[in-house]
Amino acid sequence: MTNFSKKIVGEIQIPKEITEKNIENVPTLKKEIEKVINKEITEILNIILGGSIKLGASDIHIEPKENETKLRIRLDGILQDVIVFERKIYELLNSRIKLLSGMKLNVFDRPQDGRFSVSMEKSLIEVRTSTLPAEWGESIVMRILNPKSLISLEELGLREDLLKVFKKEIKKPHGMIIVTGPTGSGKTTTLYAILKEIQNPEIKIITIEDPIEYHLEGIIQTQVDPQKGYDFANGLRAIVRQDPDVILVGEIRDLETAQIAIQAALTGHLVLSTLHTNDAAGTVARLIALGEKPVNIAPALNMAVAQRLVRKVCPKCSQLIGPTKEEQEKIERSLRNTNFKIPENLKIKKPKGCEHCNFTGYRGRIGIYEAFLVDDEMEKFILTAPSIVALKEMAQKKGMITMFQDGMIKVINGITTIEEVERVVTE
Secondary structure (H helix, E strand, C coil): CCCCCCCCCEEEECCHHHHCCCCCCHHHHHHHHHHHCCCCHHHHHHHHHHHHHHHCCCEEEEEECCCEEEEEEEECCEEEEEEEEEHHHHHHHHHHHHHHHCCCCCCCCCCEEEEEEEEECCEEEEEEEEEEEECCEEEEEEEEECHHHCCCHHHCCCCHHHHHHHHHHCCCCCEEEEEECCCCCCHHHHHHHHHHHHCCCCCCEEEEECCCCCCCCCCEEEECEHHHCECHHHHHHHHHCCCCCEEEECCCCCHHHHHHHHHHHHCCCEEEEEECCCCCCHHHHHHHHHCCCHHHHHHHEEEEEEEEEEEEECCCCCEEECCCHHHHHHHHHHCCCCCCCCCCCCCEEECCCCHHHCCCCEEEEEEEEEEEECCHHHHHHHCCCCCHHHHHHHHHHCCCCCHHHHHHHHHHCCCCCHHHHHHHCCC
């Protein structure tokens, strides 16, 4: 199959002396940038990229102001200020990044997208670049696609009961599994973890993505290119003719893609995809809103999943403390209708902040999930085109633990905090 993925234009080799530097938090990254700020622009960019990758940043933001420029990095979903530098450094960085990314150097009045790769510690990391005209110059964002972000199903943060459900559902020969959530909630990571789990030489897996974020061995991956008339719908039509067993559709955005994906699920393929909805119950309503009929959705859908990412408390500086009366009530109220037993003399972890966690109290992220299965009873219910509220009530009646409840279970288990769960999801 033709692969329309864009060619990576440039490649940066991060020198060994940078990879061996003791960059453990944002202040140490700032110090290393300050050491080279008056040197060659390639050296400055190497430190910014190498240091950000070492810290596990997902994005690098370069934001010009009138007389200075701010550098920020996104760690565990939260932006952190790194350093402010002079305007002339920004202009040199802008040219260097555009050149590497295959962008037009003389275009400043419209957005541009590009990509390049970073070779570091024997691994190749892709960087997606975006520029946007702003008041004082172009805002630059570099998205770091580190293959180390690809994790197994066991590492996602699924509860033991939900992990068993996942493992059973992904082995089914046909039907549809849809993962929902906003941008940056880890949907792609979950889908890739599923692919890694089911991949074997006896089945053919094809993905259609926008863009291809990570490359997986033994899987055919193709990237949409709307400018050439290659979108999700006609790409998916071509994929079905390639005799696949499993199809991954990066995102269902329109009725045509939804219809082809659902038909594929009904005719002997396992289809994995994502949708932008607030919760698992919103999956059916979203497909209906796109124009698909409940009579097609009900038999095709196997499982709908919703997820968010919460930060994990730092293992080095967090403290175990008894919850306040208000916190205890909140935990008890949220888990009232579940089988989960709240321990007596409960203690929960409180973040403090240290060098290990960039003084935030948190280090790393984990998923919180909700999922419902479509059995015979649920299939009949979907045929009535229920409201999101009604579908959620039905799913909970059948045992679904909501994302908020899953978060509270992770609070009890000392993984995250109530504040962090409330930051990403409502009760």
